Amino acid sequence: MSGFAPDQPGAMVRASPNFGPRREGFRPEIILLHYTGMTTGAGAEDWLCNPASEVSSHYLVHEDGRIVQMVRESDRAWHAGQSSWRGVTDINSQSIGIEVVNPGPLAGHPPFPPRQIAAVISLCQGIVARHRIRPEMVLGHSDVAPGRKIDPGERFPWRALARAGVGHFVAPARHRRGAALQPGDEGQEVTRLQAMLASYGYGLETGGTYDGATKTVVSAFQLHFRPKKVDGIADPATRETLQRLLAALPSRVGERAA
Structure with a gap:
């Protein structure tokens, strides 16, 4: 039937x-x-x-x-x-x-x-x-x-x-040396990371502390956009990939489609 x-x-x-x-x-x-x-x-x-x-x-x-x-x-x-x-x-x-x-x-x-x-x-x-x-x-x-x-x-x-024209994706940034943001970190760089993830669409508060919720969302982001290493640590390649995605958005994030 x-x-x-x-x-x-x-x-x-x-x-x-x-x-x-x-x-x-x-x-x-x-x-x-x-x-x-x-x-x-x-x-x-x-x-x-x-x-x-x-x-x-x-x-x-x-x-x-x-x-x-x-x-x-x-x-x-x-x-x-x-x-x-x-x-x-x-x-x-x-x-x-x-x-x-x-x-x-x-x-x-x-x-x-x-x-x-x-x-x-x-x-x-x-x-x-x-x-x-x-x-x-x-x-x-x-x-x-x-x-x-x-x-x-x-x-x-x-x-x-x-x-094939389905979805939004950029080539993941290559691994490079540099300081990673990780659980326990605090400050403006953490706030900036949280704000970028929230701007893309993830449900995350921008409190400036790299807490468990931030690690969980970073892992989710990596699963989709940087799957070779999914560990919840915002290394330079993860942050650069996120920046590239935001820069390449075809429309402004934060507005529902008309």
């Missing part, structure tokens, strides 16, 4: 009961990417369509490139959980969720197959066109829920998506 016509051409439909209306005044402005973190794609699909799970996503992309739509793009799927971005805390009302079949830590973070990533790119391109999603609003679950979630993980090919 399909239940509705797919928004994405070529997608199969398996309707999930786990959805509701978007909050008044909200529309899709974020593409939020996840990995399933389960042993099989079939098991993940069943779970996302099981009313007992109380979770869902708009799409599931299997390892062979098959795309399954479970919730209409106009509706609010239940995939983000407790999260925030640019001060918005109801990410489910603001996003379209895509679950990418991958076991993650259950199998040592295996790579994503090329056919699967090609399907993810095509799907994202369609969503971007339908909803005018801005590049910097293509995010991972770890971006909006630092510390609570790590998906889609350090093996997710953000660079490949950006080359």
Whole structure:
């Protein structure tokens, strides 16, 4: 039983009961990417369509490139959980969720197959066109829920998506010698780091102390933009990569799309 016509051409439909209306005044402005973190794609699909799970996503992309739509793009799927971005805390009302079949830590973070990533790119391109999603609003679950979630993980090919016109990405800065900011540090440089992360969209207070929350957000930033070394330490390469991202923003951060 399909239940509705797919928004994405070529997608199969398996309707999930786990959805509701978007909050008044909200529309899709974020593409939020996840990995399933389960042993099989079939098991993940069943779970996302099981009313007992109380979770869902708009799409599931299997390892062979098959795309399954479970919730209409106009509706609010239940995939983000407790999260925030640019001060918005109801990410489910603001996003379209895509679950990418991958076991993650259950199998040592295996790579994503090329056919699967090609399907993810095509799907994202369609969503971007339908909803005018801005590049910097293509995010991972770890971006909006630092510390609570790590998906889609350090093996997710953000660079490949950006080359296809999906998402905002710059080449990570090369490692170089220099003082790192780390837990326990205080002062203007820490405040500046926190302000840059908050300006990009991460939920972080600018108190001037490199506390646990700051380390957690730096780790989330590294997962997405500097995955070769994810340690929560703001070394010079991490800070330079963040500066490059902010300088390359195609639109001003801090404003919701019109």
